[in-house]
Amino acid sequence: MAPFRSSYSITFTSGYYAALGDPIGTDRLRQGRFVKSFQPTLTRVLPALVLAVTVAVTASIPLGTNRWFYYWDDSAAAFAPAWRVIGERILAGSWPTMIPQMWAGGNITAEALYGTYNPLLLANSVLMASVPNLAIGITLVKVQFLAILAVGTYVLARQFGATKPMAFVAGYAMPFASYTLYFDASSWASGLFAFAFIPHVWWSTRAASAGRVNPLVSIVFAALTLTTGNPYGAVAVGVVYLAVLAECCARKDFRRISGLVWSGSAALLLSLIVYLPLAFTTGVSVRTQSGVSNDGTLRPGLSDILDVSGPTRLPMIDSFGAEFMTVPLGYLAWFIVPLIPWIKWRSLKTLATSSVSLLVFGGIYLVLVLGPSNLWLFRWPVRLLEYAQLPVIVAVAVAMSAGMYRDRIRLRVGITAALLAVQFYSAWSSVPEDVGFHAAALAVCSILAAVSLTLWHRNSRAFVVSLSIGVAAILALQTNVWFLGNYNVTPWQFPRQHAFMEDRFDDRYVGNTFAIAHPGNVSPDDQTSQWGDVVFGNMWQATGVDAVNSYAGISYADFVEALCLNYYGGVTCPDAVSRLESTAPGTDVPWMDALRLETIIVQNSGPYGGRGAFDTLPRAEWDVTTSKLTTVARRVSPLPWPEGRLSAAGPGLTITGDVAETDTRETVTYDGSGTATFALLAWPGWTATVDGEPIPVDATSGGLLQVSLPAGSTSVTIEYSPPGSKIGYGLAALGLALALAQGSIVAIGKRRSSRKTDAH
Numbered sequence: 001m002a003p004f005r006s007s008y009s010i011t012f013t014s015g016y017y018a019a020l021g022d023p024i025g026t027d028r029l030r031q032g033r034f035v036k037s038f039q040p041t042l043t044r045v046l047p048a049l050v051l052a053v054t055v056a057v058t059a060s061i062p063l064g065t066n067r068w069f070y071y072w073d074d075s076a077a078a079f080a081p082a083w084r085v086i087g088e089r090i091l092a093g094s095w096p097t098m099i100p101q102m103w104a105g106g107n108i109t110a111e112a113l114y115g116t117y118n119p120l121l122l123a124n125s126v127l128m129a130s131v132p133n134l135a136i137g138i139t140l141v142k143v144q145f146l147a148i149l150a151v152g153t154y155v156l157a158r159q160f161g162a163t164k165p166m167a168f169v170a171g172y173a174m175p176f177a178s179y180t181l182y183f184d185a186s187s188w189a190s191g192l193f194a195f196a197f198i199p200h201v202w203w204s205t206r207a208a209s210a211g212r213v214n215p216l217v218s219i220v221f222a223a224l225t226l227t228t229g230n231p232y233g234a235v236a237v238g239v240v241y242l243a244v245l246a247e248c249c250a251r252k253d254f255r256r257i258s259g260l261v262w263s264g265s266a267a268l269l270l271s272l273i274v275y276l277p278l279a280f281t282t283g284v285s286v287r288t289q290s291g292v293s294n295d296g297t298l299r300p301g302l303s304d305i306l307d308v309s310g311p312t313r314l315p316m317i318d319s320f321g322a323e324f325m326t327v328p329l330g331y332l333a334w335f336i337v338p339l340i341p342w343i344k345w346r347s348l349k350t351l352a353t354s355s356v357s358l359l360v361f362g363g364i365y366l367v368l369v370l371g372p373s374n375l376w377l378f379r380w381p382v383r384l385l386e387y388a389q390l391p392v393i394v395a396v397a398v399a400m401s402a403g404m405y406r407d408r409i410r411l412r413v414g415i416t417a418a419l420l421a422v423q424f425y426s427a428w429s430s431v432p433e434d435v436g437f438h439a440a441a442l443a444v445c446s447i448l449a450a451v452s453l454t455l456w457h458r459n460s461r462a463f464v465v466s467l468s469i470g471v472a473a474i475l476a477l478q479t480n481v482w483f484l485g486n487y488n489v490t491p492w493q494f495p496r497q498h499a500f501m502e503d504r505f506d507d508r509y510v511g512n513t514f515a516i517a518h519p520g521n522v523s524p525d526d527q528t529s530q531w532g533d534v535v536f537g538n539m540w541q542a543t544g545v546d547a548v549n550s551y552a553g554i555s556y557a558d559f560v561e562a563l564c565l566n567y568y569g570g571v572t573c574p575d576a577v578s579r580l581e582s583t584a585p586g587t588d589v590p591w592m593d594a595l596r597l598e599t600i601i602v603q604n605s606g607p608y609g610g611r612g613a614f615d616t617l618p619r620a621e622w623d624v625t626t627s628k629l630t631t632v633a634r635r636v637s638p639l640p641w642p643e644g645r646l647s648a649a650g651p652g653l654t655i656t657g658d659v660a661e662t663d664t665r666e667t668v669t670y671d672g673s674g675t676a677t678f679a680l681l682a683w684p685g686w687t688a689t690v691d692g693e694p695i696p697v698d699a700t701s702g703g704l705l706q707v708s709l710p711a712g713s714t715s716v717t718i719e720y721s722p723p724g725s726k727i728g729y730g731l732a733a734l735g736l737a738l739a740l741a742q743g744s745i746v747a748i749g750k751r752r753s754s755r756k757t758d759a760h
Helices: 026-031 041-058 074-091 100-105 117-131 134-158 163-176 178-185 190-209 215-226 229-248 254-284 303-304 344-369 381-400 410-429 432-458 459-483 500-505 523-533 555-564 576-581 725-759
Strands: 512-516 597-603 623-628 629-634 646-649 653-662 663-672 675-683 686-690 694-697 703-707 715-720
Touching: 026 512, 026 623, 041 134, 041 163, 041 459, 041 512, 074 100, 074 117, 074 134, 074 190, 074 675, 100 500, 117 134, 134 163, 134 178, 134 381, 163 381, 163 459, 163 512, 178 190, 178 381, 178 459, 190 215, 190 254, 190 344, 190 597, 215 629, 215 725, 229 254, 229 381, 254 523, 254 703, 381 703, 410 432, 432 459, 555 576, 555 725, 576 597, 576 694, 646 653, 653 675, 663 675, 675 715, 686 703, 694 703, 703 715
Parallel strands: 512 597
Antiparallel strands: 597 629, 623 629, 646 675, 653 663, 663 715, 675 703, 686 694, 686 715
């Protein structure tokens, strides 16, 4: 029985480094001869450090021809600017839970994906606020997580028995697999952050189940994954625990199961506070879908998954209206398919019961990747592809660690040639127009395979170097020649310098601002020309503009429907100006007053009326100016209650004072009685007290916060706290107590066992 190949004791403080040490032979494991490693820590850690640095340097290759590579799609419209705003709040001394100025996208805790409970992501939001170039800032953040992913894959492969060189190759290849690179690293940053921790959760959980790591290590990694707020990462943590539980059962080590349940429960309790605000907010959000359905969107087929070494194969997968992918989605590593006939696959038998973990994890994700496009709140199964690829690259590293076959050379060369030909045909038949790319890929992969196999027969170290060079070479060709970016999603190409955006917008668009614009009205031939006048997503707030438009992952359904806002803040209705002039439901004022708008921008190239959009606005209250690209209306008459967010007061109510003390607290003094409406969204979590007594908080049919103030009182205070936070903090405290208790019990037990051994 050889579930692990480690040869040292691991404590909580040294467990991570010890896991990087050399595995001992299978014969020693079977004899139960575990000896302590006295290698210097640097010797054990050095390969991982070199790998991390190498990955960080290699990650710059895509920037050679595309400076926006990591500043793409949601990373540019949502994550980078939002983290800058969050970082600014933290540097100013507050921890953001709600940012009212971001409206539908301002419920930071309910959005969850910004990871405000994750210490590493909070630190990186401060980094984003400190770097003047948004593209450089988000690139630095993503490179960190690519390195974390690489090191985790390396340690996991070592734990399963791969040699240091082969584990290095596995760790080097995983961050540059096409889905991980083009979708997570380039676009959907939250997916990268969650996935990067999964190999660490896996190796630490396996080590803890074997008693060689304090369970606190696995709890910390699981909690780091869960607090990223990415639901796919949360599912992966559960799958890891299932896989390791299955492994414990396979080796009949049932006494370890209770420890796994204990540590898994502690990690879950620690992180529920991340998801409770989302759960309590779904009733007003757009994310209310349930059940099972299949519209084919981002749902790969079996052939797309199996083509792991085709660097130019573009699968025919429906993606936001496109008939095929613009990137080689299934690509994992160039050397897997060409070297199939040379790898000693039978060596995987030495994994014995530990292979159960790989099979269970990989099997679950194979089923999910091939499943329907919508499963409850989870959609687009292609997002799970990298999880299915992780056990594959680990198994390949373990098998290649046994060496390569040296016999029947001609037969194996023939099979390799045939596999490369099939790989070329598969890529060509999918997109015949790119035959030049496919032919070049065939030539490059053939040369790399020939060189690598030749070097293997002469120098095994040179063989490993050639595999790694091949990874970098294919990456350079993919990102600088063949597929410069992922055009299945939105490139945006926003300006990178924050100072440029501030200079263009900060003094130009004052107060609450509403932009009536849509990227579909921007000429694709001159896209960047618009960004000096309008932007989308959270870029408004990052430039200092208090825009109603923002990127909203969960959004507020009634509000965005009333004003025709889509998820990135684009306006989809031609009559958007008329809607702003119409009376806001539940009030006697127009929407533009209910939102306390001071600036309204209209994109001239859209169907919104252009230069004549504001003909019906009263000139005594608004000043209208027109430029080449936009028409802008600026309020010239002052709004009532300038220090607060109150926007409408019903008959019989006299407001004597209104002060917005913070983002989440506001106090209004009044006489009489009536309804008060605020330029705030009525998210669950807002409460109101009149002279210290709670009163109900209501929402208008358009989603604005409203309270009915009784007579005989003088002041009302509204305050926001993330819904479920009290329960969440209590559960987190319980989880922390469970984690510390388990860690202490294990540490004390090991110490006593060590003393008995020394005495003997």
